[in-house]
Amino acid sequence: MQAMPFPIAELSARYAQAVDRRDRDALAALFAPDVTFTLPPALTGGDASTITGAREVADAVVGAVSHLIATRHVVHQQVVDGLTGELYCTAHHLYRREDSVRDNRIALRYADRYVAFGDGWVFASRSLTVDFSEDVPVRVP
Numbered sequence: 001m002q003a004m005p006f007p008i009a010e011l012s013a014r015y016a017q018a019v020d021r022r023d024r025d026a027l028a029a030l031f032a033p034d035v036t037f038t039l040p041p042a043l044t045g046g047d048a049s050t051i052t053g054a055r056e057v058a059d060a061v062v063g064a065v066s067h068l069i070a071t072r073h074v075v076h077q078q079v080v081d082g083l084t085g086e087l088y089c090t091a092h093h094l095y096r097r098e099d100s101v102r103d104n105r106i107a108l109r110y111a112d113r114y115v116a117f118g119d120g121w122v123f124a125s126r127s128l129t130v131d132f133s134e135d136v137p138v139r140v141p
Helices: 008-020 024-028 054-065
Strands: 031-039 049-052 070-081 084-097 100-117 120-138
Touching: 008 024, 008 054, 008 070, 008 084, 008 100, 008 120, 024 054, 031 054, 049 054
Parallel strands: 031 120
Antiparallel strands: 031 049, 070 084, 084 100, 100 120
């Protein structure tokens, strides 16, 4: 796995794109080999959980959304302060319920640490916080 030469500010958009495309290789390339990814109790149903390793994180993230019709992760404001940052995102998760399609929308934040790797920057860690969520019906063309 080789890191791509992305600027720090582009990492989160590339992450969202890779998740929405279910592209494990592109996702793994955004992480340091020893990355840590922490999920909050709101998503685990119990205690916070930390996954370690670029391939392990990519597999877990793509695996978590693979049962959905589609996802759309919309990156909002991002503040980068040296080698740390905070990103706001709205994550749309489309799924079928009986004869309709619904969107489980989650307002979330990532606390990130970055590290130089290869010719660019990658995530050294990501810690996810869920602010709130809603579940609404949607129309899909």
